[in-house]
Amino acid sequence: MYDAICPHRGADLGVGGKLDRGCIVCPYHGHRLALGTDSNAEFSVKRYPALNVGGLLFAMIGAFDPGALTRMLDYLTRTHQIFAGLEKSVRIAPEMVIENAFDWAHFGPVHDVLKTTYGQPRIEDGVFTAELTLRVGPSMWQGTDDGTHQDDGEAWVEVPLLARAFSPNLTITRIAIGGGDHPHFVIASAVPMLDGTATVRLSVALPLNEDGSAPPKEVADLLLRFESTGLEQDRPVWENLAKMRPKYTAEDANVLAFRQWCNRYCLERAADRSASMPAAGAEASEIQSRVAAARASLSDGPRRRAL
Ligand code: FES
Numbered sequence: 001m002y003d004a005i006c007p008h009r010g011a012d013l014g015v016g017g018k019l020d021r022g023c024i025v026c027p028y029h030g031h032r033l034a035l036g037t038d039s040n041a042e043f044s045v046k047r048y049p050a051l052n053v054g055g056l057l058f059a060m061i062g063a064f065d066p067g068a069l070t071r072m073l074d075y076l077t078r079t080h081q082i083f084a085g086l087e088k089s090v091r092i093a094p095e096m097v098i099e100n101a102f103d104w105a106h107f108g109p110v111h112d113v114l115k116t117t118y119g120q121p122r123i124e125d126g127v128f129t130a131e132l133t134l135r136v137g138p139s140m141w142q143g144t145d146d147g148t149h150q151d152d153g154e155a156w157v158e159v160p161l162l163a164r165a166f167s168p169n170l171t172i173t174r175i176a177i178g179g180g181d182h183p184h185f186v187i188a189s190a191v192p193m194l195d196g197t198a199t200v201r202l203s204v205a206l207p208l209n210e211d212g213s214a215p216p217k218e219v220a221d222l223l224l225r226f227e228s229t230g231l232e233q234d235r236p237v238w239e240n241l242a243k244m245r246p247k248y249t250a251e252d253a254n255v256l257a258f259r260q261w262c263n264r265y266c267l268e269r270a271a272d273r274s275a276s277m278p279a280a281g282a283e284a285s286e287i288q289s290r291v292a293a294a295r296a297s298l299s300d301g302p303r304r305r306a307l
């Protein structure tokens with residue numbers, strides 16, 4: 001996988017760029033761009049490692065350690081069937097989409113979930129991890145809203161979640177409806193686009209049947225509809241959030257911990273950008289030293305304590 005922005009003057013190579021004899025020809029001024037930065041060509045685009053699993057393509061951008069993600073995807077391909085799902089565009093920063101899985105305080109007001117229990121978030125194997133148990137009422141789960149939103153015990157379902165962010169752009173969440181032994185997984189990614197929107201992709205992985213055969217696609221479709229409904233419930237809130245300095249409360253501890261964990265990635269992106277700007281010498285070294293400081297403060301030990 002390669003960068004999509006032309007190093008000459010920034011054209012989007014995904015729109016009209018053409019492969020020609022091992023190079024990409026830029027659609028704007030026609031420069032030939034070498035694939036990968038290991039050549040002496042005047043212009044080149046950076047190459048990133050990528051994983052192609054179950055019809056999903058994962059690009060490892062930045063100083064990304066692929067170990068935990070590779071292990072997770074290995075596990076899923078052995079025990080589950082991945083159903084590539086849906087794609088939506090949302091007018092919000094991608095980190096907000098991923099943060100949503102950890103912002104437990106919004107589940108009640110936005111998604112009609114009356115009760116939640118939750119544990120302290122933690123960083124395991126470099127992955128931001130949080131556990132939540134939801135009680136989901138019939139209005140959300142079965143589409144039979146009786147308007148009361150009262151937990152009558154019978155119709156409400158216990159749903160333990162284990163949400164894991166492998167980067168600020170990717171979560172894989174284990175969901176055990178009714179607390180069962182055969183959880184499914186939701187794979188949610190949010191990619192920043194040049195116009196400031198995020199492209200969100202949602203897929204599900206369902207456990208294989210006991211005889212190793214594939215689970216029914218209808219179940220995957222149902223779960224994807226459920227996830228899609230959740231995202232559409234979030235959308236009007238997200239797209240109307242004001243840009244301001246938030247005033248966090250104790251309930252927002254998960255969000256703050258997630259933001260702290262994300263800082264490392266945000267600083268790395270800023271460092272990458274500043275390194276590619278010729279006039280940014282002092283600013284670049286300032287950003288580089290902030291990245292180094294953030295890395296040091298986010299090594300596993302202190303991170304665990306900070307959370
Ligand atoms: S922007 Fe790509 S060749 Fe000019």
Ligand SMILES: [Fe+2]
Pocket residue numbers: 100106110111230234
């Ligand atoms: Fe949400």
